[in-house]
Amino acid sequence: MPEVAKEMEVPKRILLGPGPSNVHPRVLKAMSMPLIGHLDPEFLKIMDQTMELLRTVFQTKNRLTIPVSGTGSAGMEAAFVNFIEEGDKVIVAINGVFGERVADLLRRLKAQITEVRAEWGRPIDVSRIEEELKKDRFKAVAIVHAETSTGVLQPIEGLGKLAKENGALFIVDTVTSLGGVPVKVDEWMIDVSYSGTQKCLSCPPGISPFTVNERAIEVMKGRKTKIPSWYFDLTMIEKYWGSERVYHHTAPISMIYALREALRLIIEEGLEARFKRHFENYKFLSEKLGEIGINYLVEEKYRLPSLNSVLIPAGVNDKDVRKRLLDQYDIEIGGGLGVLGGKIWRIGLMGYSSNKDNINLLVNALKDILKK
Numbered sequence: 001m002p003e004v005a006k007e008m009e010v011p012k013r014i015l016l017g018p019g020p021s022n023v024h025p026r027v028l029k030a031m032s033m034p035l036i037g038h039l040d041p042e043f044l045k046i047m048d049q050t051m052e053l054l055r056t057v058f059q060t061k062n063r064l065t066i067p068v069s070g071t072g073s074a075g076m077e078a079a080f081v082n083f084i085e086e087g088d089k090v091i092v093a094i095n096g097v098f099g100e101r102v103a104d105l106l107r108r109l110k111a112q113i114t115e116v117r118a119e120w121g122r123p124i125d126v127s128r129i130e131e132e133l134k135k136d137r138f139k140a141v142a143i144v145h146a147e148t149s150t151g152v153l154q155p156i157e158g159l160g161k162l163a164k165e166n167g168a169l170f171i172v173d174t175v176t177s178l179g180g181v182p183v184k185v186d187e188w189m190i191d192v193s194y195s196g197t198q199k200c201l202s203c204p205p206g207i208s209p210f211t212v213n214e215r216a217i218e219v220m221k222g223r224k225t226k227i228p229s230w231y232f233d234l235t236m237i238e239k240y241w242g243s244e245r246v247y248h249h250t251a252p253i254s255m256i257y258a259l260r261e262a263l264r265l266i267i268e269e270g271l272e273a274r275f276k277r278h279f280e281n282y283k284f285l286s287e288k289l290g291e292i293g294i295n296y297l298v299e300e301k302y303r304l305p306s307l308n309s310v311l312i313p314a315g316v317n318d319k320d321v322r323k324r325l326l327d328q329y330d331i332e333i334g335g336g337l338g339v340l341g342g343k344i345w346r347i348g349l350m351g352y353s354s355n356k357d358n359i360n361l362l363v364n365a366l367k368d369i370l371k372k
């Protein structure tokens with residue numbers, strides 16, 4: 001047998017980077033269940049149950065709450081192609097990689113964007129969005145709730161109401177917040193939100209939890225132009241996930257098994273208990289890192305418990321430390337992106353990965369490496 005055809009070997013890693021996070025064995029087990037047809041009545045039940053569980057986690061009653069096929073970026077694409085048309089005015093908050101990605105996507109859709117920026121590592125000043133909303137009529141306000149590139153948790157309460165009063169949709173990226181910190185879609189008047197599975201939901205990457213309310217669906221149905229994407233056209237996806245069950249594309253069956261199990265684990269733990277665990281473990285990590293002289297990039301008030309961005313101590317080689325962590329300790333953490341490259345480490349404490357044992361292992365490993 002040629003070398004390449006031998007059985008795969010995959011190391012066991014402790015995943016403490018910006019995603020993916022470690023996956024619970026029960027989720028892996030769910031993925032290995034036998035395949036059934038995607039229109040099999042038993043699978044349709046699983047689809048409905050997954051929607052129901054997703055509504056609980058998103059804290060919404062939105063009928064159209066589904067996993068979009070594709071990773072978090074697919075959810076992002078779906079959140080804009082369906083609602084934004086050429087020439088539409090959109091306010092985009094940008095303070096990291098994912099805000100930039102949203103702006104890139106909107107430019108491709110030929111939207112007219114108004115950028116509200118903040119330095120990477122700082123939150124967006126919400127009053128500046130309010131000022132912009134008063135100046136003009138906008139189709140939407142887009143913001144990232146948890147900026148994974150910087151570790152900022154953006155305060156967004158109140159923005160939904162403001163957007164609505166000014167006739168704009170409120171579109172929120174909850175990829176690294178859902179399942180790690182509170183995300184209250186209905187209470188916060190979020191019209192459209194997309195998330196990812198491999199961050200705080202601790203499920204492999206491949207589908208994107210997505211929710212949209214009736215107000216946004218009205219906007220979509222009132223479009224002047226055809227939705228430019230076939231794959232992410234919600235008017236068709238809606239008929240597949242709704243009672244009509246009209247075939248659009250084949251749902252990634254095993255991924256939906258996995259998501260259903262990951263969501264079930266969240267319900268078992270309880271949303272509040274889960275948020276508390278994420279917060280307490282972030283606190284524990286910050287204390288431990290403080291003891292070895294490692295400080296945070298982000299002001300305490302805006303820190304994201306699921307993604308800890310810390311300053312690399314002076315004189316320390318970023319890549320060398322991360323390589324040693326991986327090779328000698330089987331621990332993955334992330335480096336900085338863009339302007340923060342070489343300046344920060346990004347330590348994810350997401351879902352199943354967020355526990356004290358992992359934190360102790362990481363901090364002890366860092367101590368050893370930094371001593372040398």
Ligand SMILES: *Cc1c(COP(=O)(O)O)cnc(C)c1O
Nearest residue numbers: 071072073098146148175176196
């Ligand atoms: C990871 C991430 C995405 C993109 O998700 P992919 O699964 O990598 O496509 C989008 N937004 C935020 C905030 C993210 O952290």
